[in-house]
Ligand SMILES: Cc1ncc(C[n+]2csc(CCOP(=O)(O)OP(=O)(O)O)c2C)c(N)n1
């Protein structure tokens with residue numbers, strides 16, 4: 001007699017769907033720049049709204065110029081940012097100066113708006129050590145290249161802020177690919193257990209280089225990954241500056257009120273290649289998908305919204321563009337004028353006290369460099 005197969009006492013699909021249902025996408029501005037969620041509207045003054053737009057336009061120009069400079073051989077490593085402005089700039093806009101930023105390699109704009117001079121951002125791109133030295137008043141570390149590693153560091157920094165009684169948060173950014181890494185889970189789990197004031201942003205731009213997000217995980221959203229660690233999560237329209245701002249602002253308030261960390265997934269898209277090192281997006285993305293996302297452009301919809309309020313014009317935008325171009329010209333000149341790094345520079349910044357064997361080598365290089 002054949003053994004009867006036991007039936008599971010739970011419905012897996014129902015379980016997964018019930019979880020996903022709890023993560024609707026927060027949107028405030030639709031693609032036409034119309035407010036579709038008045039209740040979630042953040043309290044931003046007219047000047048703040050204009051400043052947010054100014055930063056997004058400036059960052060788009062910085063991206064375009066960085067791509068050109070890279071093609072001319074005047075920049076090194078560069079990961080394009082166009083398309084992700086709402087996700088990057090509006091999330092940063094909800095922070096305070098004392099907050100600590102732990103970015104990934106695509107998040108140089110947040111560092112710049114946190115106070116990293118453009119010249120240093122260009123030096124970072126060139127692999128110059130000066131690009132990694134944060135000014136004393138900039139609470140940030142240089143962009144992380146190891147996918148997901150910044151999530152564990154952010155948990156630690158946030159715990160440090162808590163122990164010192166600071167009313168500040170640590171914010172970190174990774175991508176959809178980063179959310180598949182072990183470090184991602186370790187970071188959110190630790191921060192949750194210690195109620196550390198951290199904000200974990202996942203910029204889901206649908207691809208980890210060429211791997212589509214559908215192949216990264218069976219989870220229906222990335223936002224829901226927080227719940228197993230006891231963290232609230234929210235999925236946001238990452239092309240909508242107001243929605244991203246509102247989510248991060250609320251997460252920041254929770255964090256500084258001692259309520260612990262939050263996971264925020266922003267649905268976004270990078271228009272350009274993964275980096276300027278040579279991947280060809282046409283081999284893994286369709287033109288239709290590009291067009292679909294370009295219609296959601298964060299600058300277009302925010303511009304329409306501001307124009308509707310009489311806060312923005314072509315003239316203001318052109319002034320921002322000119323200012324950005326001027327600043328970039330100046331900064332790249334300063335980067336060019338920065339002395340090349342030497343072997344002894346690297347040895348000096350690496351150690352507070354140099355080991356004796358390196359001291360010997362140091363003297364040899366000092367001698368060589370003086371010639
Ligand atoms: C631990 C680790 N594995 C692999 C890589 C190579 N790598 C660089 S970027 C990248 C994709 C990351 O994608 P995602 O997290 O979605 O971020 P995005 O580039 O889309 O912003 C990979 C696999 C790396 N840098 N570190």
Ligand SMILES: [Mg+2]
Nearest residue numbers: 175176207208
């Ligand atoms: Mg990605």
